Amino acid sequence: MTPITTRSTCPYCGVGCGVLIESEGSQITGVRGDPQHPANFGKLCTKGQTLHLTTTPAITRQARLLHPMQRVQRGAPAQAIAWDAALDLAADRFASTIEEHGPDAVGFYISGQLLTEDYYAFNKLAKGLIGTNNIDTNSRLCMSSAVAGYKLTLGADAPPACYDDVNHAQCLFIVGSNAAFAHPVLFRRIEEAKRNNPDMKVIVADPRRTDTAGLADLYLPLQPGSDVMLFHGLLHIMLWEGWTDNAYIAAHTTGFEALKSLVREHTPERVAQVCGLTRDDLFTAARWFAQSPATLSLYCQGLNQSSSGTAKNATLINLHLATAQIGKPGAGPFSLTGQPNAMGGREVGGLANLLSAHRDMANPQHRAEVAALWGVPSVPEKPGLSAVELFEAAADGQVKVLWIACTNPAQSMPDQATVRRALQRAEFVVVQEAFATAATCDFADLLLPATSWGEKDGTVTNSERRISRVRPAVPAPGQARHDWRTAVDLAQRLEVRLRPGQPTLFPYPDAESLWLEHRESTRGRDLDITGLSYAMLQQQGPQQWPLRAGDAQGKPRLYEDGVFPTPDGKARFAALPFVPLAEPRESRYPFSLITGRLRDQWHGMTRTGSLGRLFGHVAEPCVQLHPQDMERRGLREGDLVQVTSKRGSILLPAQASDEVGLSQAFIAMHWGAEYLSGQSNTGEPLAGVNALTTSAYCPGSKQPELKHAAVKVLKAELP
Ligand code: SF4
Known part of the structure; x- marks a missing residue:
């Protein structure tokens, strides 16, 4: 059999490394880093290097879900069911629940591991066809604070920097990120940059002395949850020492006076005491950050997975705006996405409070634009339930039917007991999954087999806004189907029940046709990709957004002209106070x-x-x-x-x-x-x-x- 090489993308993390998949017939036989992919230039971490070993026939037989399965009674073994019968059953249960209790009685919980095309189909199904915004994603657990922080300060959910900025930075501020473990190939680039530029200063702020902290010139072991206090304290020192860029602040920002008054009380002594740091280290960090020719902040779940997540993101961005460390090579606030396509999900509005192409559900014009694009009378105004709210509502009996795709909430959601109660109380639970071993499968009334890495076809977007193709190297095992295909199959069946006699809103023969509609939704938006096509990705490789019609390539970094996507073109300082942890240590739980x-x-x-x-x-x-x-x-x-x-x-x-x-x-x-x-x-x-x-x-x-x-x-x- 002739070996074939297929160019695709690693399915694990937001670095988004390119891979070359070797296959023979229906078996993947090897994987290598793609030397031409700009995210990794041929490198892979241990997880990426072993991807092919997760697809052996023995593992597929043991771990994969290969046929639709129905559980007639909770707790009983699941039995095989034909695809058509399974989809009819699901459509009947969804339609009857919607008719009896209204569209908000159903909910979808999807995943940052879905491809952009999958995400788009599910969001149109829920928000356009059914008329509920109850569709959220495990990306809520990963990066929704980064979304909120960018929108609040810079006016759009767009990370302004790129991986190449690591090579131009003179100061790296890594906070709430163990990149050495979570983004290993990017961390190798950081190590190389430091080796090549011994003058580069690396500051790592993290309660744990992680492997990432091992690279630091200055390690700040701050107390858990004290990040906002730290950022306000650093700004206090910058103001005190005259290290802010007043010309940039005056020309390109608003709201600085309110922030100045807020940080006045954040003296180095107070901040040192709350954060558990020394005054000297605070001064050193403030000086390196503000006075370096280019400072790049890299941050992740330590900032995002927090009851102050928005404030942590926004107050870090304050530091970049106050010192003009943004919009130039090697500078900017750069949030790292945990999952391979958390960014693609953001692009299609894949959260319960967002709409396609970075539109806001609260904005009537945005709702009207999306409704027109989808060919529906309207898109509901009321924000849907976020991940935690969705499972709490199901545990309370308000959400009666759940569809879960490509994620494992029984294990990954916080407060597992409530989530399990939700899955038990829901009247009908569909789990669309590649792996039968996921804990959530035990709660499913209907299990639908999904394709996985090496089989899927579509696109993903990594942390630096770079869109890459995901290509199939082998056929789907058993009866597994692409996630977008299953969403479209359900939608077409629901249309027959909810809007009989009308032409379908889901006329998609393949992933590319979905992507083309997504592309059209971005026209004129900050993430405009009307100049991009599958053919361009094939010929020229992965591309960053925005990439407007007529552009030869995308933009590596944003806001170089100092103009931000806000009504007045200026970035906004966020005067948000420090709020302690939701559940601080106490004598019984020390x-x-x-x-x-x-x-x-x-x-x-x-x-x-x-x-x-x-x-x-x-x-x-x-x-x-x-x-x-x-x-x-x-x-x-x-x-x-x-x-x-x-x-x-x-x-x-x-x-x-x-x-x-x-x-x-x-x-x-x-x-x-x-x-x-x-x-x-x-x-x-x-x-x-x-x-x-x-x-x-x-x-x-x-x-x-x-x-x-x-x-x-x-x-x-x-x-
Ligand atoms: Fe995959 Fe992330 Fe490792 Fe790259 S760094 S090979 S994307 S897991």
């Missing part, structure tokens, strides 16, 4: 639980958990504690401990680590039911760290505070 990624695992391990070699780095779950905390509690390495929050408790071994500070406990987010057990505070069995986490969320972005919960750690009493 530890800060911090969650995060491991280097070699991905999300709930449905894909990476099948490979022994990815357990070489970290073999089993543990809770990391500071050696002094271990000693004070009489704990030895490997002792089993009970980690307990107000919501539940899990059992796992303790490990002494200098990476965590005093009164901190770190648990990786990946481990599920196969690896550790636990229970809710009412005694139901639970698994994973989200048995403990809180669903408190940021009022601006509705992103939950997955990064922090108050816990106690006690030596387990074994029978």
